[in-house]
Every structure is written in C-alpha cells, then in structure tokens.
Amino acid sequence: MIFDLLDNSIASELGVDVELYIETIESMPHDKAEQIITLVWNRESAEDILKAKKLFKQYNNAKCKNCKQQFTPVSFNRKYCIKNECNDLYYEDLKKKAFQKWNKEKKVKKENLQTVQELMKLTQIIFNKWIRERDKGKPCISCGKQMREGNIDAGHFWSSGGHKNLTFNEDNVHAQCSRPCNKDKGGDLNNYRIGLIKRIGIERVEKLESEAHKTRKYTREELKEIQKKYKSLK
Numbered sequence: 001m002i003f004d005l006l007d008n009s010i011a012s013e014l015g016v017d018v019e020l021y022i023e024t025i026e027s028m029p030h031d032k033a034e035q036i037i038t039l040v041w042n043r044e045s046a047e048d049i050l051k052a053k054k055l056f057k058q059y060n061n062a063k064c065k066n067c068k069q070q071f072t073p074v075s076f077n078r079k080y081c082i083k084n085e086c087n088d089l090y091y092e093d094l095k096k097k098a099f100q101k102w103n104k105e106k107k108v109k110k111e112n113l114q115t116v117q118e119l120m121k122l123t124q125i126i127f128n129k130w131i132r133e134r135d136k137g138k139p140c141i142s143c144g145k146q147m148r149e150g151n152i153d154a155g156h157f158w159s160s161g162g163h164k165n166l167t168f169n170e171d172n173v174h175a176q177c178s179r180p181c182n183k184d185k186g187g188d189l190n191n192y193r194i195g196l197i198k199r200i201g202i203e204r205v206e207k208l209e210s211e212a213h214k215t216r217k218y219t220r221e222e223l224k225e226i227q228k229k230y231k232s233l234k
C-alpha cells in the first residue's frame with residue numbers, strides 16, 4: 001500500500017494521472033525513474049519539482065521525429081519511436097552522425113600528417129605575401145624601377161632553397177620585379193646587394209652574410225608560429 005501512496009503523491013506532484021505515471025515510469029530507464037522519484041521525494045526546493053517534471057516529460061511527451069506520434073523513449077537521446085519505418089530512420093540518423101564524426105576526425109588527422117615540407121611551403125606563401133605588402137610602393141630592390149602590379153615577387157637575397165636560416169628573415173627578402181630581375185637574372189644579386197645596402201645599411205647586410213650558412217631546421221610548431229605571426233601582421 002505504501003507504494004500506492006508514494007505513486008499517488010508523486011503523480012500528483014508531477015501533475016499527471018497516476019496510471020500514466022506508473023506506465024511511463026516503468027518504461028523509462030531505471031536510473032531516470034529513480035532520479036525523478038528521488039527529486040520529488042527529497043525535494044529541497046520548487047526547482048527540484050520542475051526538474052522532475054521536465055525529466056518526466058521527456059519520456060512521456062516525446063513525439064517521434066518521423067511519424068509525429070507520441071511514444072515513450074527507451075533512451076534519453078532517442079527521437080524516433082520503435083515502429084519499423086521510424087526505427088530504420090533512427091539507425092540512418094545514427095549512421096549519418098557517425099560518418100560526420102569520422103569525417104571530422106579524418107580532417108584533424110590529415111592536418112596532423114601535413115609534412116614539415118608542406119608546412120614550409122605554406123609558410124613561405126604567407127611570409128612572401130607579407131613582404132609584398134610591406135614593400136608596396138617601393139621600387140624593385142635590385143633595378144630600382146617602379147614595379148608593375150602582377151610582376152612583383154618576394155625576392156630572397158640569400159636564396160631560400162640553400163639558406164634555410166634566412167628564409168623567413170625580413171632583411172633577406174624584398175619586393176623585386178618578377179621579370180626580369182628575379183626570374184631571368186637569378187635575382188640580379190650584384191644590384192640586389194647595392195640596393196640592399198641602400199635600404200637597410202651595410203651592417204645589417206653583413207649580419208645577413210654572417211648568418212647565411214648556418215643550418216636551420218624548422219619544427220612544425222615553429223612554422224605554425226611563423227604563419228600565425230605573418231597572418232596577423234598587416
């Protein structure tokens with residue numbers, strides 16, 4: 001009899017018919033049912049009752065995402081009833097979600113697998129773009145002429161292929177005519193040096209020369225830091 005009393009009083013606290021209450025509570029996951037009963041029985045504030053009502057409603061008033069009919073969910077996240085057609089859709093939904101998750105993980109994995117070489121290339125693109133931006137309006141570092149839009153390279157004094165230590169050195173890279181200076185004249189280094197001394201002074205040019213042949217290997221983290229730095233600088 002005590003159970004009837006308990007059921008009755010909880011049902012009335014929840015504002016539902018006792019039969020509906022028992023039917024729902026018996027069909028929902030055990031831990032959820034226990035949670036509702038405990039919330040009502042040991043309530044410390046009106047908020048506990050609201051919580052219990054909300055929880056109860058999730059199992060009592062659920063409407064199937066497909067057929068729109070009321071059903072009692074067998075688990076909290078289940079949005080479909082158990083009719084064959086709806087059940088199939090439920091599994092399709094699950095599959096879709098799993099596929100999306102897998103795709104996301106694949107993307108992260110791919111990013112992690114990016115080789116240092118690939119990162120190096122991308123970093124150079126970002127850095128070189130910044131150089132062209134910095135030198136906007138300045139003449140070509142080697143021939144001294146104004147450059148045509150679309151014919152501007154970020155030219156390395158010490159080539160980036162053989163002098164990794166200076167690949168991302170701002171003193172070593174300047175806007176230069178793509179043609180002829182950079183591509184046809186191999187960077188026109190004699191004139192580049194003259195132009196460079198004019199622009200940054202002999203001391204800094206000599207400093208570059210002293211650092212040019214130091215070997216340098218970049219880690220992925222360093223490259224990512226460089227990317228971040230030159231992406232944020234304007």
Ligand SMILES: [Zn+2]
Pocket residue numbers: 064065066067068069080081082083086
């Ligand atoms: Zn359904």
Ligand SMILES: [Zn+2]
Pocket residue numbers: 140141142143144145176177180181
């Ligand atoms: Zn030039």
